[in-house]
Amino acid sequence: MKKYLILLVLLTASNFLIAQTTDTAKNEKKASSMDALLDSVSTDNKTDNVVIFKATRLVLSQSTEMTKKKNLNFLIIHRFGDAGGANGGGKLYYGLDDVADVYIGFEYGVSDNFNIDIGRTTIGGLADLELKYALLHQKSDNSSPIAITLIGEGGVRPYGFVTYPTFGDRLSYFGQVIFARKFSSAFSLQIAPSYVRDNLPMPDVAGNEQQFFSLSGTGVLKVSNHMGIIVDYAHPFSSFRQHNSNFSDPLGFGLQMETGGHVFTINFTNARAIDEINYLSDTESKYSKGQFRIGFTISRIFDFNHNK
Structure with a gap:
């Protein structure tokens, strides 16, 4: 009986640890995705260059806009x-x-x-x-x-x-x-x-x-x-x-x-x-x-x- 009780405690503890690890991984993944989203929309840390035109070419002329790196x-x-x-x-x-x-x-x-x-x-x-x-x-x-x-x-x-x-x-x-x-x-x-x-x-x-x-x-x-x-x-x-x-x-x-x-x-x-x-x-x-x-x-x- 004692053996079964110890086994039950170990199984419960392992399930709890697995659940905690899974939740932590999910939270880290969610945080990583949120960070990526914030990075993609944030302009405070990266650049404050004004986008003057939508394209490098207009009708006759070229514009000041550049094709980005790579x-x-x-x-x-x-x-x-x-x-x-x-x-x-x-x-x-x-x-x-x-x-x-x-x-x-x-x-x-x-x-x-x-x-x-x-x-x-x-x-x-x-x-x-x-x-x-x-x-x-x-x-x-x-x-x-x-x-x-x-x-x-x-x-x-x-x-x-x-x-x-x-x-x-x-x-x-x-x-x-x-x-x-x-x-x-x-x-x-x-x-x-x-x-x-x-x-x-x-x-x-x-x-x-x-x-x-x-x-x-x-x-x-x-x-x-x-x-x-x-x-x-x-x-x-x-x-x-x-x-x-x-x-x-x-x-x-x-x-x-x-x-x-x-x-x-x-x-x-x-x-x-x-x-x-x-x-x-x-x-x-x-x-x-x-x-x-x-x-x-x-x-x-x-x-x-x-x-x-």
């Missing part, structure tokens, strides 16, 4: 043909049967402040390598009221041996400084002085400059938590373009939508080209002649931070 941003940017005018209208389904330009590119975050981007555009077969560096971030405590991002790009046109007799003629360069600020929860603005150099002027006509400066301005008005309206404008400071009525300043309007890991932008612009080198050098389409087109941008982020 993230890959896959981009598809498409411009259809003229909606109206001699090359548009109903016979071409208002430009949807035609293609003005397509850009496919990748943006990789070497760090949160430094990106390497590569891509190719249909117009001129321009392939580009770009370096992007976030020099300054806007801070939520207003210790830094603006964000500053630097962009340097080199482009090469590998085809067209008659047009470009030497390799040097195929090269173009683009440099830009972007100043941006989020003025309120609903409105963000950026301005961007730029420099463009085409070793062979584009278009290659008498009197055209090899190099010129430009100034871009972009505003985004947020209309909901996941949607914003974009106005994007650029003005090249070029005497050749100012005295030639064929040229127009690039102007675009867009509606940007955020859906999970995707950012989708639908836009209208008179610029046929997508790359800055191309559309700043040669935009000859005019809204007044129906020479504007619908376009879209799809951005998909891939996260390679497996240790999270």
Whole structure:
């Protein structure tokens, strides 16, 4: 009888210890999950950088936003043909049967402040390598009221041996400084002085400059938590373009939508080209002649931070 009593006590004690261990493990797991949740939503301990824009690309311009470290941003940017005018209208389904330009590119975050981007555009077969560096971030405590991002790009046109007799003629360069600020929860603005150099002027006509400066301005008005309206404008400071009525300043309007890991932008612009080198050098389409087109941008982020 005594043996059975001792056995019963031991079984009861062991069950109690197992239950306590299980509860402790559950509590630790729950605490760990809660800590992870708090870490994911907390900004006090990690960063107070202001997110000024939803994406790295707007309509014409790039933004101050960066692709985060060990993230890959896959981009598809498409411009259809003229909606109206001699090359548009109903016979071409208002430009949807035609293609003005397509850009496919990748943006990789070497760090949160430094990106390497590569891509190719249909117009001129321009392939580009770009370096992007976030020099300054806007801070939520207003210790830094603006964000500053630097962009340097080199482009090469590998085809067209008659047009470009030497390799040097195929090269173009683009440099830009972007100043941006989020003025309120609903409105963000950026301005961007730029420099463009085409070793062979584009278009290659008498009197055209090899190099010129430009100034871009972009505003985004947020209309909901996941949607914003974009106005994007650029003005090249070029005497050749100012005295030639064929040229127009690039102007675009867009509606940007955020859906999970995707950012989708639908836009209208008179610029046929997508790359800055191309559309700043040669935009000859005019809204007044129906020479504007619908376009879209799809951005998909891939996260390679497996240790999270």
